[in-house]
Amino acid sequence: xxxxxxxxxxxxxxxxxxxxxxxxxxxxxxxxxxxxxxxxxxxxxxxxxxxxxxxxxxxxxxxxxxxxxxxxxxxxxxxxxxxxxxxxxxxxxxxxxxxxxxxxxxxxxxxxxxxxxxxxxxxxxxxxxxxxxxxxxxxxxxxxxxxxxxxxxxxxxxxxxxxxxxxxxxxxxxxxxxxxxxxxxxxxxxxxxxxxxxxxxxxxxxxxxxxxxxxxxxxxxxxxxxxxxxxxxxxxxxxxxxxxxxxxxxxxxxxxxxxxxxxxxxxxxxx
DNA sequence: ACTGGCTCCTGAGGGC
DNA sequence: TGCCCTCAGGAGCCAG
Numbered sequence: 001x002x003x004x005x006x007x008x009x010x011x012x013x014x015x016x017x018x019x020x021x022x023x024x025x026x027x028x029x030x031x032x033x034x035x036x037x038x039x040x041x042x043x044x045x046x047x048x049x050x051x052x053x054x055x056x057x058x059x060x061x062x063x064x065x066x067x068x069x070x071x072x073x074x075x076x077x078x079x080x081x082x083x084x085x086x087x088x089x090x091x092x093x094x095x096x097x098x099x100x101x102x103x104x105x106x107x108x109x110x111x112x113x114x115x116x117x118x119x120x121x122x123x124x125x126x127x128x129x130x131x132x133x134x135x136x137x138x139x140x141x142x143x144x145x146x147x148x149x150x151x152x153x154x155x156x157x158x159x160x161x162x163x164x165x166x167x168x169x170x171x172x173x174x175x176x177x178x179x180x181x182x183x184x185x186x187x188x189x190x191x192x193x194x195x196x197x198x199x200x201x202x203x204x205x206x207x208x209x210x211x212x213x214x215x216x217x218x219x220x221x222x223x224x225x226x227x228x229x230x231x232x233x234x235x236x237x238x239x240x241x242x243x244x245x246x247x248x249x250x251x252x253x254x255x256x257x258x259x260x261x262x263x264x265x266x267x268x269x270x271x
Numbered sequence: 272a273c274t275g276g277c278t279c280c281t282g283a284g285g286g287c
Numbered sequence: 288t289g290c291c292c293t294c295a296g297g298a299g300c301c302a303g
Contacts, residue, residue, distance in 0.1 A: 002297090034279070034299090058297075075296045076281075091281085110280045112297060127299090154274065163298070171296065220283085220295090259275070261296075 002073045004135065004168025005211035006222055006230065007058045010079055013225035015053040017081045017102060018062065022049045027095040029088070034074060034114040037094070041117040045069060045096070056123065057131050057167035067119035070127065074112025080105045081225045104225075132165040135204050140166055142198030149189040149197070156192060157185035158259050160204075169204065171261050172217055172239045177204045179238045184270045185263045186256070210235065238264040 002010070023045050031037040048064035055061065060079075062069040073079070080086075084095075084103050094106040094115055106115065118125045132148075133140040148165050149156075159165060160174045169177065178185045180203035183196060192200075216222055216230030219240070223229050237247055242255035246266040256263045 034297090072297080074280090074298090108280095109282070110296085112279065152273080158274090161297090260277090262294090 002058060002075075002077065002216070002222065003170035003173050004058060005173070005208055005214075005232065006216035007060065007073065007168070008055055008212055009216045009224050009230065010073075011053055011055045011060055014060075014079060014081055014104065017225070018050045018053050018098070018104065020050065021098040021100055021102075022047065023064075023096050024099050025095075025097040027097070028093065030091075030093045030111075033093065033108065033111050034072075035116065037115050038117050040067075040119070041069060041115060044117060044119070054122075056128055057134075057163055058170075059128065061122050063122070067117055068122040070114070070116040070118060070122065070125060071106070072114045072127075074108060074110060074114070076110040076221075077106065077108040077113035078221075078223065079225050080107065080227065131163055131167050133167070135166050135168050135208055140201060140204070142194060142201040145201055146192075146194040146197040149192065152189045154189055155186050155258055156183060156189045156200075157261075157263060159189035160200075161261075166204070168208070172219075172236070173204075173207055173211065175239045175262075175264050176237060177207045179265060179270060180207055182270055184267075185258060185265050187271075238266065240264065 026042045026046055028037055028042055044066050048066050050062055050064055052063040054063060058072060060071040081102055081104055091109045092105055092107045096104040122128060149159055152159060157174050157178060160169050181200040183200060211217060211232040214230055214232035215224060217232040218229035219233055238253050241253045241264055243252050246253055246269060249268045251266055251268045253264050254267050
């Protein structure tokens, strides 16, 4: 379940392997991802030299002079840099073969991910152009969250997970950031003070940076492009801890459903 | 302009 | 052992 720390971990892992390499061939075993892999993707990419590997929100951007491949891992997507000798496994949908003899392999059991192509400026792509702020950038402040949340009736947790406001925060880190900020996830976004939003903005940055340092969260099968797991699951304060004692006050962690998502929080520490 | 609900998909895990 | 059911979740899309 890649959120920002997991996607950024993968980006850092694949960047040195890809930049400067030329794509010599593409193998597509199953084009039916969230959207079909466009013909442009397989036609244009071979012969192109990769000039950068960037990230915007949870999208990975593999840039060439001719355009940009836009990759989203959805919920179960993985990228692996490996040798062409590696055996092909179930759900290995795409291989990008590189001129150094290595390849980038995209595997996605649930196929919620996507691989798209844009010849124009990537940030103008419909999926990217309306995205909110990057949580680790300076512009993502408590004031920004406060201003955006006025006259919003939805719960603060759903507000945080809205990628038009702030990107990269999925269910795990929304739960964790709200715990760190001492805010009840069900509280209406509009009814939280500027002061508390300052605390929340700081909590988001701390949680995401910490998770990034740990190489992400591996609950079931997340790993980076070299196959290494993350370790942030050892530091989760509330996520997946229903009925277990709060590490801070000892009260039992609550579990509720919000917008079809699991929410975990401490009723004493979070108000 | 917002908001909540639905949807895609497969694999894991629980109950019987 | 095996079958059936439920759940997990990113985020676009659509109806209200």
